[in-house]
Amino acid sequence: MLTQDKTTQLAPETARQTMSGAEMTLRALLAEGVDTVFGYPGGAIIPIYDALYDFERQLNHVLVRHEQGGIHAAQGYARASGKVGVVFATSGPGATNLVTGLADAQIDSTPLVCITGQVFAHLLGTDAFQETDIINITTPVTKWNFQVTEASQLPEALAKAFYLARSGRPGPVLIDITKNAQLQQFDFPEYQPCNHIRSYRPAPIVRPEYVEAAATLINQAKRPFVLWGQGVTLGQAEEEFRAFIEKSGIPAAWTILGAGVLPTSHPLNVGMLGMHGNYGPNVLTNECDVLIAIGMRFDDRVTGRLDKYAKQAQVIHLDIDPTEIDKNVATTVPVWGDCKETLPMLTALIEAKTHPEWRRRFEQYRAEEVAAVIQDELFPTSDELTMGEVIQQLNELTRGEAIVVTDVGQHQMVACRYARFNHARSNITSGGLGTMGFALPAAIGAKFGRPDRPVVAIIGDGGIQMTIQELGTIMQTGVEVKIIILNNQFLGMVRQWQELFHERRYSFVNIASPDYVTVASGYSIAGRRVAERHELQSSLREMLQHPGSFLLEVMVTRENNIFPMVPQGCSVSEIRLR
Amino acid sequence: MSEHPIDRQEYNITAYTENQIGLLNRIAIIFSRRKLNVESLNTSPSEIEGIHRFNIVIHETEDVVRKIAKQIEKQVEVLKVYYNTNQEVIWQEMALYKVPTDVIAEKASVERLLREHGARVVVIRKDYTVFETTGHREETDMLIKVLQPYGLIEFVRSARIAIIKHSDGFNRKLREFERTEPGSEVVENEFLNNRDEVFSM
Ligand SMILES: Cc1ncc(C[n+]2csc(CCOP(=O)(O)OP(=O)(O)O)c2C)c(N)n1
Numbered sequence: 001m002l003t004q005d006k007t008t009q010l011a012p013e014t015a016r017q018t019m020s021g022a023e024m025t026l027r028a029l030l031a032e033g034v035d036t037v038f039g040y041p042g043g044a045i046i047p048i049y050d051a052l053y054d055f056e057r058q059l060n061h062v063l064v065r066h067e068q069g070g071i072h073a074a075q076g077y078a079r080a081s082g083k084v085g086v087v088f089a090t091s092g093p094g095a096t097n098l099v100t101g102l103a104d105a106q107i108d109s110t111p112l113v114c115i116t117g118q119v120f121a122h123l124l125g126t127d128a129f130q131e132t133d134i135i136n137i138t139t140p141v142t143k144w145n146f147q148v149t150e151a152s153q154l155p156e157a158l159a160k161a162f163y164l165a166r167s168g169r170p171g172p173v174l175i176d177i178t179k180n181a182q183l184q185q186f187d188f189p190e191y192q193p194c195n196h197i198r199s200y201r202p203a204p205i206v207r208p209e210y211v212e213a214a215a216t217l218i219n220q221a222k223r224p225f226v227l228w229g230q231g232v233t234l235g236q237a238e239e240e241f242r243a244f245i246e247k248s249g250i251p252a253a254w255t256i257l258g259a260g261v262l263p264t265s266h267p268l269n270v271g272m273l274g275m276h277g278n279y280g281p282n283v284l285t286n287e288c289d290v291l292i293a294i295g296m297r298f299d300d301r302v303t304g305r306l307d308k309y310a311k312q313a314q315v316i317h318l319d320i321d322p323t324e325i326d327k328n329v330a331t332t333v334p335v336w337g338d339c340k341e342t343l344p345m346l347t348a349l350i351e352a353k354t355h356p357e358w359r360r361r362f363e364q365y366r367a368e369e370v371a372a373v374i375q376d377e378l379f380p381t382s383d384e385l386t387m388g389e390v391i392q393q394l395n396e397l398t399r400g401e402a403i404v405v406t407d408v409g410q411h412q413m414v415a416c417r418y419a420r421f422n423h424a425r426s427n428i429t430s431g432g433l434g435t436m437g438f439a440l441p442a443a444i445g446a447k448f449g450r451p452d453r454p455v456v457a458i459i460g461d462g463g464i465q466m467t468i469q470e471l472g473t474i475m476q477t478g479v480e481v482k483i484i485i486l487n488n489q490f491l492g493m494v495r496q497w498q499e500l501f502h503e504r505r506y507s508f509v510n511i512a513s514p515d516y517v518t519v520a521s522g523y524s525i526a527g528r529r530v531a532e533r534h535e536l537q538s539s540l541r542e543m544l545q546h547p548g549s550f551l552l553e554v555m556v557t558r559e560n561n562i563f564p565m566v567p568q569g570c571s572v573s574e575i576r577l578r
Numbered sequence: 579m580s581e582h583p584i585d586r587q588e589y590n591i592t593a594y595t596e597n598q599i600g601l602l603n604r605i606a607i608i609f610s611r612r613k614l615n616v617e618s619l620n621t622s623p624s625e626i627e628g629i630h631r632f633n634i635v636i637h638e639t640e641d642v643v644r645k646i647a648k649q650i651e652k653q654v655e656v657l658k659v660y661y662n663t664n665q666e667v668i669w670q671e672m673a674l675y676k677v678p679t680d681v682i683a684e685k686a687s688v689e690r691l692l693r694e695h696g697a698r699v700v701v702i703r704k705d706y707t708v709f710e711t712t713g714h715r716e717e718t719d720m721l722i723k724v725l726q727p728y729g730l731i732e733f734v735r736s737a738r739i740a741i742i743k744h745s746d747g748f749n750r751k752l753r754e755f756e757r758t759e760p761g762s763e764v765v766e767n768e769f770l771n772n773r774d775e776v777f778s779m
Contacts, residue, residue, distance in 0.1 A: 091680045135600060141609050144654045145600075162653060198656045199596050 015366065021151030021568055022182040025115065026055050028158040031191040034086050036060045036077060036111050036448045038070040042090020045117030045132060047182035049088075062477055063447065065469035067094050069441035071101025072467070074444030075110050079428045080453075082236070084111045084165050085445065088481045092130030093120045096137065100435055103141040105474055106430030109234055111170035113161045121149040143171030151184035159194035166201030168233055169321045177203065197424055206337035212378040214333045215315045215349035217290050221422040223358045224250045225281075225288035227273060227302075230257035230431075231295015231319060232436045233424045234476070240343040241294065248353040251362050253281035255296050257431040258423035264400060268364040274302040276413040280365030282564070283309050284574040287361075292316045296341050298328040299432065301511035308571030318342050354550055372577040373563050378418065384557040385533060386484050387414040392485075393537050394456065395420040397544055401456040403428060403446050407439035407463030409493040413562045415458045420557060425450075436468030443481045444473055454544065461487040461513045471523040474549045482543050485516055488558050494559050520551040527551035585639040588617070590667045590740045591647055593632040594624060594748045596655040604633065605656075607647045610688050614638065618671075620737035626752055629657065658751065662742050669740035673718035674700065675709045676732040677726055682707050688728055695721045706731060 007349070019027075025048055029037065037059060041049045053060055064070040067089045074085030089095050095116040105112045112373045119128045135147050146157050154177070160374055161173040173482045218224055226248075232241045238261050245262065247253050251270040252262060264267040271278030273285075286290065291313040303309045306328060314332040317325050318339050325334040335342050390412055394402075400420035405428040406412040412429055421427055430438040443457035464485050474481055491509040499508055517527035526546055527578030532540045537554075538552070543550040595601055602621065609616050618635035636643060643661050651659040679702060682688050692699075697711040711721055722733055 086611065136603060140605055140611065197654065200654045321652070323645070323652050327645060 002064065012227060013137040013362050017187055018185050019188050020047065020051065020151045020182065021148075021154050021177065021184050021186065022051040024151065024186075025158065025177070025182070026051050028060060028078065028155065028191055029086060029187075030055075030058055031193065032158075034059065035061060037086045037088055038062045038064055038073040038077070038445065039088030040090070040094060040553075041071055041088070042063055042086070042092075042094045042117060044119055044179050045088060045092035045094070045115075045177075045182070047179065048115070048117065048177075060448075061088075061481075062154060062444070062473065064255065064441065064466065065472045065554050068100055068437065069444075069470040069473065071098045071105070071112070071114065071469050072435075072441035073445030073448070073470075074112055074114075074471075075101060075105050075108075075438075076405060076428055076442030077449035078105075078110050078445075079108075079442070079449075080425055080446035080455075081449030082425065082448065084113055084162060085449075087112065087114045089114065089116050090130070091116060091134070091176075092132045093485050094130075094272070095134040096132055098174075098432075099137065099141065101136055102174065104430050104433040104435045104438065105172040106141045106143065108430065109170050109230065110172065111165040112172040113165050114174040115174065116174060116176045118176045118178045120180045122180075122569060124149070124178070126432050129168050138174050141172070142174050144175040145176070147178070148181050149178045149215045151181045151186040153387035154181065154452065155188065155191060156194070156424050159369070160197060163194040163197070168200075183480050200276045203338045203341075204322070204336050206335075206341050208345065210335050211342060211345045212331055214292075214318075214335050214351060215346055217314055217316060217333060218250075218292065218346075218350050220249060221290035223284075223288045224248070224290040224292060224355070225284060226250045226252035226292045226294060227255070227285075227296055228258045228261060228294045229255040232258060232261045233295075235295060235320065235338050235340040237295075237338075237340040237343055240340060240423050242346070244343050244347040244350075247352050248350050249352070249359075250292070250511075251355070251359050252279070255302055255431070256416045256427065256429055257297070258296065258522060259419075260424045263422045264420045265422075266502045267361075270355025270359075271366070272417055275304070275453065275568075276301075276417065276562050276564065277302075277566075278366070278417070279369040279431070279575060279577060282364040282566060282575045283365060284361060285573065286312065290314050290316065291444050292318070293329075294318045294343070295320075297321075300328075303328060303568060304566045304574075308573070317520060318346075329521055330373040330382050362473045369564065369577065377414075382557070383533075384448040385531065385536065385554060386560055387488075387556050388418055389533075390484065390486060390540075390554050390556070391415055391418040391458075392515030393540050396537075397540055398454060398456070400426075402426070402456045403450060405429070405446055405457045406454060407457075407459040407492075408434045408436045408561070409460040409463060410488070410496065410562050411458055411486040413493075414486075417562075418494075423438050436460075436463040440467050440481075440483065441470045441473070443483070444470060444477075444479055447479050447481055454531070456482045456484060458484045458486065460492060461485055461489065462491045464516070465511075465513070468519070471520060471525060471551075474522040474525060478548065480547075481549050483520075483541070483549070485551065486556050487516075487553055488560065489513070490558060492560075493562075495559070499559070499561070500565075516551060516553045525549045525551055527553070529553040529555070531555035586637055587768065588637050588664050589640070589643040590662050590664065590669060590738070590742075591632070591634040591636065591643070591650070592660045592662070592740065592742060593634070593650050593651075594657045594659075594752070595630045595632060596657070597623075597628055597630045598655045601653065601655050601661065602719055604653050605634075605650055609636070612642075612646070615640070615648070618738045620739050622739070624748070626749060628748060629748070629752065633737065633739050648671050660742060660745065662740070666744065667740040667742050669714070669738050670712050671715060671718060672710065672712045672736040673721070674732075674734050674767045675711075675721060675730060676706050677709065677725055678704060678729045679703060681728045688725075691721075695724065697721060715721045744745055
């Protein structure tokens with residue numbers, strides 16, 4: 001997947017005593033185990049790109065078409081692989097184009113290290129050409145950021161950046177490096193990774209008293225219910241989680257970022273939480289007696305109206321981030337710690353149970369939901385194609401083994417609801433920020449992060465047009481991404497709200513599309529368009545079997561709504577089936 | 579702002595931090611993004627070399643203050659955050675008052691008033707005199723009222739500084755932090771000891 005033709009392939013193997021800040025930066029990345037960087041060059045970061053010229057064999061650089069594409073690709077890479085995603089951008093406009101991705105990574109706890117070039121240190125604060133105060137701009141959307149103005153500060157800053165990005169609750173970090181610091185030659189001893197910062201405590205000491213109290217509550221519970229989120233995956237505690245669930249026999253539901261931790265087919269997996277989640281988990285949140293939240297943060301899309309949320313329940317909250325505990329929902333027992341550590345402690349103390357009657361309640365609701373919504377969505381009898389049946393057919397072909405990357409809108413909710421997942425790190429989506437334009441670049445990044453797995457991007461006709469230029473990145477790198485555009489000729493999710501809550505006043509949600517197959521072919525990407533049911537399966541198969549990227553545009557019903565739905569301002573038990 | 583304004587009162591947030599550029603901004607953002615007004619903010623070196631101490635005063639409910647304190651403590655360069663009511667701290671603010679010297683000289687009663695308010699003269703010039711007083715808000719405010727009729731020219735008050743009555747300060751804790759560096763973490767579980775009542779079922 002190397003992208004440049006070069007006659008010289010210099011790759012200095014031996015560490016030199018004196019080197020430039022730029023070269024040191026690349027050596028630090030290699031020392032941190034980075035294999036892929038996404039980026040876009042510019043004047044203020046030329047020295048780093050210049051050094052990169054000599055490192056092509058060790059460091060794969062992916063030239064994106066827009067910095068937003070670069071950072072979303074790095075997010076996709078990080079989310080799929082569990083490693084830190086790295087982005088390069090130049091100063092000024094290059095750096096500000098990262099802001100959306102930083103906010104997205106911050107709210108979804110994605111480990112990123114962004115390296116931006118900056119004007120010469122002596123020009124800082126003078127409104128120099130392409131100077132922006134990126135440190136202050138990005139302060140609210142980074143876990144940490146730092147401006148380097150001298151090469152000698154670089155080793156420590158980069159080591160801290162990687163440590164902070166990946167430890168504790170992961171997040172994005174930005175290092176802004178002035179041009180003089182990149183150019184400066186300095187004496188560089190050996191690279192020292194960072195594993196301790198005095199003022200930073202990535203994980204607390206777990207207090208057994210709290211785990212014991214939690215176990216007591218669980219053992220006494222008649223109707224316990226587990227909600228899990230991405231924290232389980234971030235803590236690499238999938239196995240520990242499964243052991244806990246299977247011993248406790250507690251039904252468990254997931255937030256969209258938690259999808260896949262328990263396979264879709266697992267008998268204790270009772271479905272998705274939240275605004276467009278499943279019927280049973282939402283209603284029964286308000287009937288359980290003990291609610292056990294694991295690595296999730298009670299986002300308002302999950303809880304609906306807070307003053308009517310699980311008021312009857314005693315709440316146990318396992319989280320590594322103390323600011324999440326009691327933030328939205330008051331807890332009875334906080335279990336503050338890394339769930340990799342707390343879950344086995346808890347599993348050891350609980351009694352093995354099966355809760356058959358309580359679990360039957362979920363099945364009853366499930367049956368109701370199938371009859372009212374799911375049957376028609378997945379196996380429609382109408383003429384037009386539904387988004388749900390596309391996902392259903394895709395499931396048949398991929399059997400839950402694909403990484404599914406979604407954009408934002410109705411198709412996202414359909415994909416999260418109906419895609420089958422056998423593994424964690426298989427559902428990559430912009431959960432907290434809801435960033436349209438996320439999916440195409442994130443899918444590119446996901447494939448670089450997990451070349452061994454098929455990657456399917458599912459995108460709306462609105463979202464694809466936000467970062468469609470990244471088709472150029474696919475073309476140039478040859479990365480294999482399967483793209484499904486679910487075209488309902490509307491900004492569907494907004495249209496749904498306008499239909500339900502604004503008397504069908506469809507204000508500016510009618511969006512025209514180019515001929516996507518032709519656009520794809522302009523980028524030398526194969527494609528096909530389907531509008532007929534009898535062609536759906538064969539076209540999906542063609543897409544999956546095609547060697548290389550493929551764009552499949554599926555024309556779906558124009559005015560389909562996603563149900564169930566917890567309307568904004570309602571409680572989870574007021575979820576509507578239609 | 580708050581649903582129960584009756585529960586709102588002044589809280590003194592004490593934060594021990596690394597001395598790092600940009601940290602003030604990070605902390606300020608925590609307040610501004612929640613639309614919280616900071617009544618007073620003071621930052622100064624602490625008794626420990628390299629460690630800074632923020633004193634922040636905010637008029638809010640305890641629930642809000644607790645969340646804010648946790649968010650501040652979550653910042654990478656912040657070592658520890660405490661919050662206390664006014665009753666739990668010893669606090670002082672300093673004020674300066676500029677008054678025309680001729681008025682003071684003519685009216686002996688001013689001198690008596692100053693004595694009654696524990697004020698001190700900082701500067702005496704031909705044209706004006708500057709007094710200083712230290713105390714709680716009502717005390718420093720009172721002197722404004724008293725001096726107003728005598729031609730008070732200018733007044734300024736400092737941010738609040740506060741010392742927590744029942745604490746060993748941060749000295750010992752920091753030394754503990756450093757002794758265990760970089761090994762196991764010394765983190766207080768703030769949830770400990772205040773949950774005993776709620777564990778029943
Ligand atoms: C960057 C950005 N701008 C606007 C929105 C608001 N928004 C949320 S969903 C949506 C409609 C998405 O339409 P489309 O991509 O066609 O997907 P569909 O809902 O039709 O599946 C919009 C405009 C957003 N989430 N992100």
